Amino acid sequence: MSKYELVYHAGIPGRAEFVRLYLEATSTPYEDKALTEGQDCIKPYVSGEFEGSDTNPTPFAVPVLKDGDVVISQTANILLYLATRISTPLDLEGGEKDDDRATKKAKSSPASFDNPDTFHTNALTLTILDLNNEVHDTHHPVSVMSYYEDQKEAAKQKADDVRKNRMPKFLANFEKNLAKSSSGFLLPSGPTYADLALFQLVDGLKFAFPARMKKLLPDYPKVEALYERVKKAPKIKAYLESDRRQKYSLGIFRYYEELDGEE
Amino acid sequence: MSKYELVYHAGIPGRAEFVRLYLEATSTPYEDKALTEGQDCIKPYVSGEFEGSDTNPTPFAVPVLKDGDVVISQTANILLYLATRISTPLDLEGGEKDDDRATKKAKSSPASFDNPDTFHTNALTLTILDLNNEVHDTHHPVSVMSYYEDQKEAAKQKADDVRKNRMPKFLANFEKNLAKSSSGFLLPSGPTYADLALFQLVDGLKFAFPARMKKLLPDYPKVEALYERVKKAPKIKAYLESDRRQKYSLGIFRYYEELDGEE
Numbered sequence: 261m262s263k264y265e266l267v268y269h270a271g272i273p274g275r276a277e278f279v280r281l282y283l284e285a286t287s288t289p290y291e292d293k294a295l296t297e298g299q300d301c302i303k304p305y306v307s308g309e310f311e312g313s314d315t316n317p318t319p320f321a322v323p324v325l326k327d328g329d330v331v332i333s334q335t336a337n338i339l340l341y342l343a344t345r346i347s348t349p350l351d352l353e354g355g356e357k358d359d360d361r362a363t364k365k366a367k368s369s370p371a372s373f374d375n376p377d378t379f380h381t382n383a384l385t386l387t388i389l390d391l392n393n394e395v396h397d398t399h400h401p402v403s404v405m406s407y408y409e410d411q412k413e414a415a416k417q418k419a420d421d422v423r424k425n426r427m428p429k430f431l432a433n434f435e436k437n438l439a440k441s442s443s444g445f446l447l448p449s450g451p452t453y454a455d456l457a458l459f460q461l462v463d464g465l466k467f468a469f470p471a472r473m474k475k476l477l478p479d480y481p482k483v484e485a486l487y488e489r490v491k492k493a494p495k496i497k498a499y500l501e502s503d504r505r506q507k508y509s510l511g512i513f514r515y516y517e518e519l520d521g522e523e
Numbered sequence: 524m525s526k527y528e529l530v531y532h533a534g535i536p537g538r539a540e541f542v543r544l545y546l547e548a549t550s551t552p553y554e555d556k557a558l559t560e561g562q563d564c565i566k567p568y569v570s571g572e573f574e575g576s577d578t579n580p581t582p583f584a585v586p587v588l589k590d591g592d593v594v595i596s597q598t599a600n601i602l603l604y605l606a607t608r609i610s611t612p613l614d615l616e617g618g619e620k621d622d623d624r625a626t627k628k629a630k631s632s633p634a635s636f637d638n639p640d641t642f643h644t645n646a647l648t649l650t651i652l653d654l655n656n657e658v659h660d661t662h663h664p665v666s667v668m669s670y671y672e673d674q675k676e677a678a679k680q681k682a683d684d685v686r687k688n689r690m691p692k693f694l695a696n697f698e699k700n701l702a703k704s705s706s707g708f709l710l711p712s713g714p715t716y717a718d719l720a721l722f723q724l725v726d727g728l729k730f731a732f733p734a735r736m737k738k739l740l741p742d743y744p745k746v747e748a749l750y751e752r753v754k755k756a757p758k759i760k761a762y763l764e765s766d767r768r769q770k771y772s773l774g775i776f777r778y779y780e781e782l783d784g785e786e
Contacts, residue, residue, distance in 0.1 A: 313703070314703070316639070317643050317646065317700045317709065330642075332646065334645070340642070341642050344636040373634075373635070380595075382600045387596075401660075401664050401665055402677055402680035404689070405684075405688060406684075417674070418664065418665040421667070421669075425666070425668060433581060433583045436571050437581055440576070
């Protein structure tokens with residue numbers, strides 16, 4: 261049995277994908293419960309009838325991570341929790357060059373509260389997840405539980421705003437931070453799970469807004485380079501080619517031709 | 524000079540209020556920069572031309588906390604950062620009863636990664652901030668930078684959904700967690716900054732949706748009791764009566780009669 265159990269809807273990458281990428285990149289064994297046991301594994305967590313409910317708050321929503329007796333919710337929080345427990349260094353290089361051993365050693369300690377980078381990584385991830393939420397709202401701007409078809413007019417307006425204003429604003433911030441960093445990653449000290457999160461965001465944006473991203477991404481060459489670098493990192497590449505990587509579908513990143521556009 | 528500098532728009536409680544309440548409740552000195560220096564203090568942080576820009580990522584948005592050389596962004600992240608550094612115990616009691624000394628001592632250590640409650644507090648806070656974001660979207664559902672007046676139709680739909688579906692769903696989760704806890708706070712181990720965040724959320728909801736909250740809140744008696752308890756805690760009471768507590772205005776929580784309703 262894997263130490264970590266991940267609970268999330270099967271059939272879409274969704275918010276759990278940010279967690280999966282980190283577990284995969286660090287070769288941390290995990291069980292994707294809905295894939296092994298079916299979607300019924302989700303309900304007990306949000307209804308409060310889960311094992312461990314007496315010592316853990318009831319999550320508002322999935323993804324949920326179960327680590328023995330501890331049950332953790334909220335995507336960014338799960339990533340932070342894992343980073344404080346996983347000591348495997350994140351290796352997002354293509355394997356062409358030898359790593360400096362001192363650097364490698366420094367990166368192999370779990371995240372600590374004494375290190376400001378722990379909080380910088382969390383802030384960058386929360387910002388990436390903020391745009392992820394805004395992308396969700398491009399097809400569900402007025403009602404989370406209703407169909408896209410019932411809010412198409414507002415969706416068009418929201419998607420126009422996200423494409424024209426929000427995507428450039430967020431991408432400019434990521435580009436600025438990559439430009440400040442000498443490592444090629446968001447933080448000068450080296451790769452973190454925030455880089456994986458940025459990869460996933462860009463990947464989803466390319467799926468949902470192909471015309472817009474084709475025009476926009478070249479304006480942010482460091483973001484594009486990070487995307488390509490992460491995509492080619494051996495562990496990520498193997499994961500993306502495996503059947504554990506689920507296809508985009510009716511989740512956060514959806515392709516509706518009428519919501520895309522060059523501008 | 525205070526150790527902590529808080530950077531946020533003057534004139535609204537906004538997202539910084541979650542941070543202010545925690546600083547106030549722990550009697551931690553801080554300087555609210557926009558109040559002392561004016562709004563111009565904000566721009567360098569988001570443009571990247573701030574002191575410390577060479578060693579800290581450029582924030583996407585305020586609130587920002589400056590702690591010496593360290594610059595931290597994202598509301599939930601700032602709270603977590605502070606919780607790992609502030610050792611003053613959170614006292615949200617009215618002062619009527621003697622505290623158990625052992626309990627008091629346990630609460631006086633800063634948050635640690637070894638304690639799952641650190642992550643539970645973060646998850647609860649992130650969930651509270653999720654509804655805070657949805658409330659923002661009730662008046663700005665399709666475009667962050669446009670006027671409410673230019674998106675009134677979608678705003679009406681979004682507000683209807685938040686009032687009818689989202690507020691009860693979130694409040695039910697908070698009520699469930701308060702019911703599971705023996706402490707009267709969200710976590711059985713005692714008060715945390717998540718309780719302050721829930722107070723602020725309920726307070727804002729009462730301002731923005733008075734008719735809805737008058738009808739809805741009695742269905743969640745433990746949430747209402749926590750709200751009243753926090754409001755009467757001596758340090759919070761003194762803060763709320765001071766001129767440091769800014770009035771609701773054109774921020775996240777706004778009152779538009781047409782967006783409120785009993786249902």
